[in-house]
Amino acid sequence: MREFGYQRVTDVAHAVAVLDADPRARFLGGGTNLVDLMKTGVERPARLVDIRGLPLDEIATTPRGGLCIGATVTNSDLAAHPEVRLRYPALTQAVLAGASGQLRNMATVGGNLLQRTRCGYFTDVSRPCNKRVPGSGCPAVEGEHHNHAILGASDHCVAVHPSDMGVALAAFDAVVHFETADGPGELPLEEFYLPVGDTPHRETALPAGALITGVTLPPLPVAAHSRYRKVRERASFAFAIGSLALALDVRDGVVRDARLALGAVASRPWRARAAERVLIGALADAETYAAAATAELAAARPLPHNGYKVTLMHNLVVAELTALAEKTAR
Template identity: 70%
Template sequence: MREFAYERAARVRDALTAVAGDPGARFLGGGTNLVDLMKSGVEEPTRLVDVRRLPLDGVEVTPDGGVVLGATTTNSDAAAHPEVRHRFPAVTQAVLAGASGQLRNMATVGGNLLQRTRCGYFADLSRACNKRDPGSGCAAFDGIHHNHAVLGHSPHCVATHPSDLAVALAAFDAVVHYETLDGAGELPLSRFYLPVGDRPDRETALPPGALITAVALPGSAAGLRSRYRKVRERASYAFATVSVAAALDVRDGVVRDVRIALGGVASHPWRAASAEAVLRGNRPTAEHFRACAEEALSAAEPLRDNGYKVPLARNLIEAVLAELTGTENR
């Protein structure tokens, strides 16, 4: 590990000033991802600005019935908060599926959204990776990619995003709030992550030097029946092979609202908006669930060795929707 400067910020503006003009500076939250990348040489920051003691933690209920998660709130505190559990149960389920208790106690909400991919080629400095070294190529495209993307990828990068929490947040139309030296801003999670394109190293739409301050879940999604289900290669804590966050509102025998987001299949949480349109306004039947799942994967372009993810994701969507309507055993 190379030498770097370290400072602890007492105010948000102090943190923003500390990284301004220094492209090698990084904000440090729980460090559960960044420190690992520093140890492997993938990240070599010139300066770490510790933001854990900024007044950005806690969970608040908004007047419209939504919830705001402070950026430095630990994953454990976010998952355990009674209002999160009551209003957005899939968020709690996603956090609990994501990591061990020790990691949840350290990792922060803001840092969770900014996790880097766990692609083995990204972490291996001897192999080509456009996300780590732009223009070097993508060794995974023709290499070991059984757990890589089937949606939204490009020849420049086929890695997947590792966050479980972000998948649930995507299903609920979360909004990311941030601060810069020029003032505050916000980004819907649907626009927070950038498409892979030919520059996979550019991962988010955050302005340079911006600090995430909170993530807001709108009241329009509060109280919906929701579930987060994750398939992984081992029963202990592992990154998703495929995951589904879904929420459903059925009234008078008709689906009034449905939200579906997928994890483990793309470079960012994948909101299946066209699949939702197939189900919305119809009866919650097995046939409609199947049509919805088919539409969700209609744009899939599996690689040589990960085609199994397509039927796996379809089946998982159907299973979660059936669970939400209590029809899984019928």
């Protein structure tokens, strides 16, 4: 690991000013991803700016009845918060599925959104990778890609985003708030992550030097009837090979509202808009659920060794919609 500077900050404006003055610096929250990448040489910041002392560690109800989640709230505190468990249960389930208790105690909400892919070619600095070195190539396209993207990828990158929490936030129309030297800003989560295209090294739409200050969730009655399901290759503490956050409102046998987001299938949490369009207003039955899954996965472009994900995600969507509808029907 290379030498680096370290300083603590207790004021948001000061934190932003430090990074504005030194573009080679990086904000440090829990460090559960950044420090690992520093050890492998993927990340080489000149200075770490410790933001754990900033007043961004609270969860509060918004004036409209949603939730505002501070950027330095730990994953453990987020999962345990009574309002999150009651009003957005899929978010609690996603966070608990994401890592061990020790990691959840350190990891922060802001850091979780910014975590980098776990693609082996990205984390191995001896190999080419367009995310690390733009224009160097993507060996995963013809190499090891069994857990890579089937949606929204390109010839330049087929890696997937590893966040579980982000999948639930995508389903619930979360908005990311940030601060820059020019003032505050916000981005809907669907606009926060950039499409891969030919610039996979540009992962988010955050302005340079921006500090994530929090995430807001809108008041969303359907989110109270939600769940998160993660499929992985071993039972605990593994990254997903496919995941699903969904919320469903079924009344009189008809789907009145539905929210779905898929994980481990794209470079970002994938909002399943095509599936939602099929579901809303349709009969809550197996035929509708299958049609919704088929509509969403019609755009899938699997590689030779990850085609199983198309079948996996189709079956997962149908099974979880069926289970949630039976639980929430009224």
